[in-house]
Structure formats: C-alpha cells, structure tokens
Amino acid sequence: MAFAAPFYLGFIFVFVLPILYAVQQSFFSVQSSGGLGLGGTDVVFAGLDNYARAFSDEGFWASMFRVAIFAIVQIPISLGLSLTAALLLDSLTSEVRASGFRTALLVPYMVPAIVASLIWVYLYSPRVGPFTAVGDIFGIDINLFSPSMLWVSIGNLIVWMVLGFNMLILYGSLRGIDRSVLEAARVDGAGALRIAWSIKIPAIRGSLVLTGLLSIIGMLQIFNEPLLFRAASPETVTKDFTPIMSIYFQAFASNNYNYAAALSVVLAAVLGVLSFGFYKLTNRKEAS
C-alpha cells in the first residue's frame, strides 16, 4: 500500500541499513600501513578480532556489571516510589487536589533530560549547591561526587526524572480498576493498605512490568547523566563508566569506529536477551 511506503522506506534507511552496516563494519579494522603511523591507513578484514577483543575487554564488562548492579538497586526503589505516589494519588477523594498534585509531580517530565542533569550536578556541587553547606552545619563533609556517593547521586537524579512519568502510567491503570470492587472491600472492613496490597497492586501488574522493562532498557543505555558527572568530576567518572560511554569514547575519542561497532552489537545482544528474559519471567509468574 502506498500509504505505508514512506514509513517502511524510512524504516529501512534509519534502522535496517545502519544495523547491517554496523555489523559489517564490526568485522573490519583500521591498520596504519606506513611505519610509526605516518603513512596512510588501510581497512582490513579482521574476522572476529573485534569481538574477541570485546569479550576480553575488562573495562567494558566492568561497566556492564557496574550498571547492572546499579539497576538492581535503583529500579525497585524508583518504581516503589512511583507506585507509592500513584497509590496516594489514587486514594485522594478530592479530584481537584489529585489533579494539582499530579501536575506538580509531572513538572520534572517537562524538563529536558540534559537540563535536569545540569540542575542536579549544580545542586550537588560544593561551590554552588546547598547540600555541602547543609553538611557543614552538621559537621559532615559531604562529597556527592566521591566514588561511594556517586551512584546515590545519579540514582536520585534518575528517580527525580522518571518519578512523575512512571506515576502517570501506574495511576492511569489504577483509575481503570473497577471501583465497586474497592468499595466492596472497604465495606468488608479492609483498610487502605490492605486494599492497595491485595487488590490494587495485583490489578496493575502489567503496568508495573511495562515500567520495569522500560527502566531496564533505559538504564543500560545510561549516558547523559554520567557524561555530565564526568565533566564535574573526571577522576571518579571514568571514560568507560557505562557501556554507552565506552562505545562513545571508543568511537569519538579513540577513533576506533570498527571496535565501537562491535561493542554496539554485543550490547544490543545483551539487551535483547535481558528484555526477552524479563518478559518471559514476569509472564510465567502470571500464568502460574
């Protein structure tokens, strides 16, 4: 059909061709032909060399591991807070108040991601931000860019950015629950906590899985936030702090485009397996 043509032509151009080209490039490498790198460069077929290097690249896998650990800790906290906010909002009887709070909680969603990171990096910074001053009052030396505090700082930044958006998804499904069921439970003497735990949360499982999946995918791509943290604190945020940062610096700082392509393929494979596994896992639980 003619109506579908623009989309699928575009899809081939910005999804299919780049992926195929990147896979092809990952099998080549650039070698300097002259001595001491003074001569020109040759692109030679390298077979699986880039992949062999990727699999033994400790920095890259360390970044993967670092982000995975962070995800395991951060995502449940972040989703738990969003769920709490959505449940509190859902329990309000006044529509006007609910709408006001919903708008306030969605303010961060209207802030571009890079601006959100900028604001928090300034808030964390010892020169401009308020936290260090507050720490001084209590005689605590707070360095929010130190290796031990770094993930707390980044984690809080991400919670701030996604709280409202996840809350909106969860709140949307909470409003879809049949109110007569909730009323019946209330008449039977169930309190708000009991209703939330036994009726509301099971009813919105699907949305929780969706927000969880989106969070995992978002987390493995994490780039903007650590890049800005690196600008503020290059000693603690290394070039291969996250997988995407490894790829970015391999490509644009070291000009290892072919190797960066191989790393992208590996990361895509890991992401695919993880998403699939997460989907299967959560679906199987539902079936049993």
Next chain:
Amino acid sequence: MTIDYRVATATEAVVLGESDRPRSPRARKRGTREQTVALVGLTLFAIYSVAPIWWLIVNSTKDRRDLYNSNGLWFADFNLWKNLEALATYQDGVFFRWVLNTILYAGVGAAVCTLISIAVGYSLSKFNYRGRGIGLGIVVGSFLIPSTLITLPLFLLFSQIGMVDTMWAVLIPFFVSPFGAYLAKVYVDGSIPDELLEAARIDGAGEWRIFFTMVLPMMRTGAATVFILLFVANWNNFFLPLTMLRGSDKWTLAVGLYSWFVNRSDSVVDLTALTITGALISVIPLAIMMVAMQRYWKTGVTLGAIK
C-alpha cells in the same frame, strides 16, 4: 504474546468512593486519617519534584558573585535581565540560534513523523494486503530498539554517505518512529469507521482524496497526541545531535548547554551564570507546549500501558 493496549484516562474512571452509602463513624474517622496521610505524602513528593526548578529560577536571577556567596534557595540582587542580555550577546547570540534550531528539529521532525505515522497506521488498520501482518510485527517489534544504541550505526552510515554534520543527519532519524506508527494505528482503529470509507468509495472518491480530506481531519486528536509525544522526545534527544553535529551553528540547546558546562573554566567569562539562565530558558518552550497540550500527552502515556 498478547498485549492489550487500552486507553485509561482519569476522566473515564468514575469515583465511586464518595457514594451515599452510610458509613459507621469509625470508618469515617479512618477515612479522614487516610486522607491526611495521603496529603502529607503527596506534599513531600511535590516538594521534591518542584524544588530543583525553584533553585533554577532563583539562581538564574543572580550574578556571578551571588551565585557562589548567597543562599542558593533564596533571591539576592535581581540580575535576571542582565543575565538574559549576556545570554543574547555571548558569541553573537549563538544561544538563540540553538533555541531556533531545537524548535526546528523537534517541530519539523515531529510534524513529518506524525504524517508518516498516520499514513502507515491508516494502511495497517484499514487495508488488507499481503505482508500487513509482518508490517505490524515490525512496528511492534522495533519498540524495544533503544535509540541510543542505533545512533552509532546511524553515524557510521551517515558518515559513509556524507550526511554527518548536516541538519538532515538529525532530522531524518526523527521522521521514523515505530511507537508513533503504532499509536496512530490505535487511533485510526478507534476513530475512523469502515462504513464511512465504504460510502466515500461508492461516491467515487479517490484513495488520496479520502485520506487527505476525510481521514486526516478526523484524526485530529490522535495526530495531536502523536505529535506532542514525538516533540518531547525530539526536544530531549541529546545523544543524536551530539554525535552528528560538529559546527556550533547547527547545535541544539542540549548540546550547546553541555558544551558551555564542559568548557566553563576554559574561557575568559565564567559560563556558569550563562548556563543556568540558558537552562531555565530551555525549559520554557517545552513547558508551554506541554501545559497547552496536556490533555493529549496524558492520554498517550496511559495508552502505552499494558493492562
């Protein structure tokens, strides 16, 4: 894999909690206590969400000295106009060039993408042809392709064909969105009756005429929803322009502010005050757009929720 997408808007849900059913005094007392707990909790969440924006507003009114020496959460001397003037004149007003670029990338990208999405959504929803099922599978299956991961392959391809460092390198990837296509299909399913198309065909209207004079006008709500969600995503995109664009005259706000932040100490002027004021300005167009169109994106967000 069956996914049931449903529209769940707050307006749809009827609040039955406030029915006339008589309640015991004890239950009513517990109800009031629960409301208080909810209000306190939500107030804390609201303060957390809004306070950093408050900090941004307060500090964009400060000059360099007050930025480092006064209380960060309250006003000192009011220097917002001076900061704006510095912003407008720094490097021949390159900042406002970035504002225009960002509006152009996000606006044109989202507009073209909305049209393409509605066309493909219409095709997938209302026509039967070979490959339609596969076509739909491709759309849904590509939801999960992370945009950040596709950027380096795009860069490699675009540098091969000489498109890197042109505006097209950012615009063209914005034109295609599987999510937009799927959302458009859902809206076509819901808002264009088959009988109407049949009637138009019997009256002898051509397919293009039907699409442009009937389908598009009937899809106004769907189009607005797809447009605003794409606009926000484009406005927020940082990695694509960072990768593709070299010359600062083509940059977006996000890339420009980032470069100021990174080079804050390299230049003669302290760029911190400029960056903070610039960050505040960069929030405004997006905020206006989102407040004006909140009806649309709020439905769109919940539409994606899997029940």
